[in-house]
Amino acid sequence: MDDVKEARDPAPAVTRSIRLLGLLADAGGPRTLTELAGGLGLAKSSTANLCLALEAAGMIERSANGYRLGLRTAELGGAFAAQFNQVREFYSVCDSSDVLRQELVQVAMLDGADALYLARHEGSLSLRLGTPLGSRLPAALSAAGRALFAAMSDDDVVARLGEDAVFPALTERSTTTLAGLLEILAATRKRGWALDAEESFRGIVGVAVPLPGWAPADPPLSLGVAIRAIEADFERIERVAAALQEAARALTNPFSAAARR
Known part of the structure; x- marks a missing residue:
């Protein structure tokens, strides 16, 4: 069956290269x-040829322990995120x-059932951990993902995740x-911001708000902050949430339907 699929593939070398990048x-x-x-x-010989081509393009690089992603992949990831105003x-x-200049603030979007992290602001007091750019967390567990889900109807959330999720x-x-x-x-929509109380990482509390796309073709985004749990008293959480809401207003197109609601 795989041979039949590959025979129909108009560019099998490209498909294999994409799979190789996914493995790394x-x-x-x-x-x-x-x-x-x-x-x-x-075969190792075929794989070696793919690696040579990807290495020449800067997509992967060779180290003493094997192959890893190259700098070009980071440039492409940054270029993808920079498409959005x-x-x-x-x-x-x-x-x-x-408030936010001191915090670790991240931008995420939905990709299937995951929150995919696109951008990261390192604040003066920010954590030296969290979700690296390009990484994912289950959207149902992360504050960033919950903020995105909260902007949808329950029916749309169920349709995306499945009734037996x-x-x-x-x-x-x-x-x-x-x-x-x-x-x-339901609680997120009522208060206007999402919370992840150590559900994604032990010792980390996440706070996030939705950020509607600037242009009709832009994906919905969310803004989130990660706080050490031992520092996440309710006063700080509310202060961060208010700052995120203010930032979201500053980043929302004033002529969009979301801004007029």
Whole structure:
């Protein structure tokens, strides 16, 4: 069956290269030629040819322990995020905020059932951890993802996730059921901001707000802050949430339907 699919593929080398990049992105570290060949189901000689072409293009690089993603992939990721007006203005808006200039602030979008992180502002007091650019978290568990879901109807959330959706228990606090998520989203809509109380990472509290797309073709985004749990008293959470709401207003197109509501 795979042979039939590949025979219909108009550019099998491109498809294989994309799969190889995906293997390296998911690996979290270098992978040897043997490991890559096994993951692709290809001969080592064919895999080596793919690696040579990708290495020449700067998409991957060779280290003592194998192959890893190259600098060109970071440039492309940055170029993708920079397509959106809000991401380009995000850093200056954070720097102009008395609250957010001190915080770790991130921009995320939905990709399937995940929150995909596109941009990151390192504040003066920010955490030296969190979600690296291009990384993902289950949207049902992260504040950034919940802010995006809260901007949708419950029916749309169920359609996206499935009626039988269950979520991984990343910590002992994680919500794992769709019914539990819908209750959380109702509370999120009522107060105007989303909360992740150590459900994605132990010791980290997330606060986030939705950010409607600037142009009709832009995806909905969210703005979120990660705070150490030991520092996340309710006063700070509310202060951060208010600052995020103000930043979202500054980053929302004044002529958009969302801004007029």
